[in-house]
Amino acid sequence: MSTNYQINHVNFDSKKGLLSDSCQQQLLTYTESRLLTLLLERQNDIVSKEELKTFAWEHTVVTDSSLTKSIAKIRQSLSTYFPNDEIIATVPRVGYRLDLEKTSISEEKLEHEDETSIVLPIEKNVGNQAKKLPLRKLFLVIKRGLLVLSIVLLAYSGFNLFRKLPNDYRDYVNNDYSAIDITNNGFTHRIIKPKDFIIPEKIKAILAEKKCNCIFMIDKVGDHYN
Template identity: 25%
Template sequence: MSKQYTCDDLVFDIEKMSVRTDRLERSLNYNECLLFKAFLDNASQVLDKETLKQAGWPDTIVTDSSLQKSVQKLRLAIAISDCVELRTIAGVGYMLYCSCAGANESTSTRCAFNSLTLAKALLASVSLVLIVLSFFNFSRVTNTHLVSYRHDGYEIMELNHHRVLKPKGMVLPLKIESLIEHSKCDCFYSVAQTEGLYTLSVYDNVHRRSENYLFEVETLPKVIKELG
């Protein structure tokens, strides 16, 4: 038995540190879990920034910028929901909008198909990240010989001066192409698709860090809106 919260079509599993619907699941870090629990405990109520910072980072001093980044990540995570929305209340704070929220005890009985699908997608995501990292590592090692390395099953395409690593033969959705083309970030992108899910990895060349996104095809417009 593990404690869970339900919020319309969204389920927040505290033990697993994840949010999910019937179709998809996303992981949260520790602070995001604390922050989301505070939102759920006060669903459809406006919470000021100081209250949220105390809830998400107990006994720790954090900036408004850190709070804003965590809220943005939460928005991306709950984008899998068709109902739940995290709204910004200008000059005050934020509000989690959902018509029905509450805590409940869950059993371990879950749909095996969803777990298997997610496992495959996460495996694909990890594989994609490793390919990207190996590409950069081997490029650095072999630069003196003007040679670069990449997996034989992948190719690099150019989109408005942005490099994109993708499986050979894969056709990128127009919305993803547009997102990359109009990006002002000096980033290297990699895209893959498996089991109806997209994996998008964004490597920031300036700060030498990457962020990875896993989302369902049907939620693509909503996710792109968050990334944009």
């Protein structure tokens, strides 16, 4: 099956469930898009209710009421573009038919077209021909501009961050605490402790086992060291 259909001036992207022309867009649900796709594939033929339900809802069992409501929503969306045409006809007790006797349809793959083009109607005497207004260059310029702006903002943020980092962590220690450096096995341990607190040897032995350049805060609460 094709993923793109053209009903006169209206394009239907079945993959996205999108009906659109040069002025407006209508978005269908997944189920509604499946129903319309099958009716387009079988245009002017009667498609039974059971076949429509099986195709649109796949492994889910639904009632005729659900199908009727979905068809009504599709008709409402199509009426935006074709206010005077009843494109989907009801075949009582049987199913539905996409009646395109007055509305031509073409079916095509659109990979070769520019996805960023906008189709604009020309004068009436040109028929269904349209001109495309390429927007790719404009989008590229905007995209590059946003990229450059992002890089500038990141650079400025980094500059402010490093400018404000403290040169010496001791400048930010509370007045009730002091900070010292102890070197063990080639690693420097920066220790923050209460001013009158003497680090016991067993704590120093524990820190000596830590093979990292780290900052520790040591305090004593009762008989416990934190």
